[in-house]
Amino acid sequence: MEVLRGRVHFFPFLTHSTYFSIRARASFKVQQENDPFFQAAIERASLRFRESHSPDPLLIDPYVGCLLPCNSLEDMDQELHPYCLATKFIDDKLLETMQSTDGLKQVVLLTDGLDTRPYRLNWPTSTLVFDICPDKVFRGALQKLQDAGAKIPRGCMSFHVPSESFDVENILCSKGFSGTRPSIWAFQN
Template identity: 60%
Template sequence: MECLSRFGNAPAIATVSNVRFKFKTTKTKRSGLWLKAKVNDECDPLLQSAINAASLRFQETHRPEPLFVDPYAGCFVPPDVQMDLKKHSHHYCLATKFIDDKLLRTVNHIDGVKQVVLLTDGMDTRPYRLNWPTSTIIFDISPERVFKNSAEKLEGVGAKIPRSCVFLHVPLESSKILQNLCAKGFNGNQPSIWAIQGLPVMTLASFEEILFIISSLAMNGCLFVGELPAWLTETEIGNKSTTKKWMDKLFMSNGFRVDMSSYNEVSSKLGKELTPGPYKNILFVAEQLRYSDDQMETWRGELQRVEEAGDEEGFEEL
């Protein structure tokens, strides 16, 4: 709580920007379209966007009846931030609560090792602030420079990963994210849950790459939850039927069944009022319908073993 006390009486209103940033990118086959920009902290749009999101979590934490408590968000917030504690909840904070609940409900029903993959802006405090069960392995995929900045600040305020859990980072800039996840211990024969919030998705192609990675690694029945920028749909967000059709096609082509969640319906269930005005993101939950690459490899190995055993029995009879 030390990082909260620093800014307890601070005064400015922070907002999350929906601006799309353009970066020079490098494309490789099935290895992604990832940012390669070199900027300093003062003009780094990714860092500033992550700080804006942390500011919203910081303000939500200080409301009389907060959706969640983030005891570490304050260590990212400038000392002159101004508090806006009106009764309305920001859509981003509502989505944060929605994703938190889905993550914890899911991992608490997984036996043995629990794998969580967070696709984030680099300042996601979920690995530290959520009550993860024993034997949870958390993978964070985010911009390297933002993550390093965040890790230093979190270490400075004494943030700790829950005991008996593991936290591993994979740089978003890597051209081999899938391979890096596996090298760090991700097991496609074990259940997992994936969440995306704040990840700088620059193009539709880069999000399709994300879906490909998840589809390759996640077991049948695993969940992918989070929020996406609405501009990805290339449709008017107000036209729900068109957006839903686009989402269904995109996710199903990668092996997922997807459901869109209404921010208004979620806020109503939680007894909260949303901040007036548009919010250009889509809240969703998707289920993996395919088998992971590891599951398929295990199945092929088992099939080969059975065939070889059958051949041996046949020779014995002869």
């Protein structure tokens, strides 16, 4: 991790949560099932779901179940996947850095649209979470998360920025991001 021009940067890896899992299932539209970006997002969400339901979970994602189509839960092996280890490291590093860095109130997540970090992590009060992700995937996920009762922690705010935009920087700024204040950015592939 290093600080460059008031911004905290680190290489992504993940965190542990103590929430209970919501086992609701949802199906997304058929056109998304043929989208390779959506399929990759479903695969990553399935890994988080499997880890959350393993006998000794490294992380617990209480909301991921509502994002998965029923057929994605077949053949659940209990082997720890490197993606889950990375998720745990990134989660821990985000929260640790937020707690230990004065004035750090901005988090920018570059996600696949099915990332539940804005809802499942216990962000410090006044944290602004900016989720840069595919708009089509985000819109479907947002409705499913709201239906499952997922909420941003009290005193925090979350903003979606469509990754398809050619002007992400201006959209970020229009939603309240300030390049003159410290921020932490995370990307997990």
